[in-house]
């Protein structure tokens with residue numbers, strides 16, 4: 550075909566395309582269309598309305614991720630989103646209280662419905678203690694275990710198909726060096742009597758559970774292209790959690806965020822625990838395959854019972 554004829558036919562073909570679009574409108578809603586058409590990698594950072602999660606969310610926004618900011622506090626969440634967008638990034642806020650497992654399910658199902666990909670899950674939301682004994686999980690579970698570990702176990706299970714479809718993808722469990730073994734006869738610590746030394750037991754148990762989870766998932770995810778690691782970011786960062794406990798901060802949020810980003814951007818393998826930026830050994834229970842399997846079974850039972 551001569552060049553002049555091709556040029557003459559162009560407007561006709563464009564008209565045809567326009568007619569086709571008018572006749573078969575895109576069945577996706579505006580929001581879905583926006584998410585599915587974007588090329589940006591997508592990251593969910595739980596507990597990113599303040600502290601370490603906020604800093605990590607902001608760095609991911611600057612790296613070009615579409616960041617799903619999560620927490621309970623709507624105003625703080627919207628402010629984190631606005632700061633990312635003001636900096637030229639892309640973000641949105643999703644609210645879910647991890648003291649209610651149904652809200653975790655809704656958060657996950659919303660992401661599955663609205664996004665065609667999920668490249669990164671940072672399991673970061675956390676509480677240091679059952680604030681003055683006031684917190685009660687909707688399911689009647691020990692609240693620190695639920696927020697720090699069980700909610701993230703459920704979230705990860707639910708989002709796994711999307712993460713695998715989006716591989717290479719990463720999961721980071723923000724754990725801690727404070728680790729105590731899980732007592733499988735008393736996971737909810739109903740028979741535990743806090744004394745002066747053991748005051749942080751619920752927190753330490755939940756944080757070790759996150760390490761067992763990372764090790765267990767790394768085995769399950771072998772050859773899927775999804776990697777998972779756990780870390781202790783930094784000791785006593787200057788955050789609400791630390792200040793609320795009456796502890797003088799020793800490190801900055803930026804230092805902790807550097808360590809989390811290392812597990813997001815560097816070649817770090819899978820199934821490892823890092824402390825202050827270096828591969829480290831976790832509590833012995835993390836290396837007990839029976840304990841890991843037991844925790845997985847107990848966790849599945851707990852989330853099923855609550856469904």
Ligand SMILES: NC(=O)c1ccc[n+]([C@@H]2O[C@H](COP(=O)([O-])OP(=O)(O)OC[C@H]3O[C@@H](n4cnc5c(N)ncnc54)[C@H](OP(=O)(O)O)[C@@H]3O)[C@@H](O)[C@H]2O)c1
Nearest residue numbers: 596598599600601620621622646647674675785786788790
């Ligand atoms: N700070 C440290 O020195 C230190 C050391 C080692 C490990 N870590 C770990 O680092 C992570 C972040 O801690 P941080 O120091 O940054 O704490 P933080 O400033 O207190 O932030 C905690 C985040 O978790 C969210 N959160 C709390 N309860 C929640 C619930 N029921 N449902 C949903 N989200 C909830 C909060 O959001 P809303 O208030 O909006 O709900 C907030 O965004 C935690 O997992 C912590 O264990 C911290």
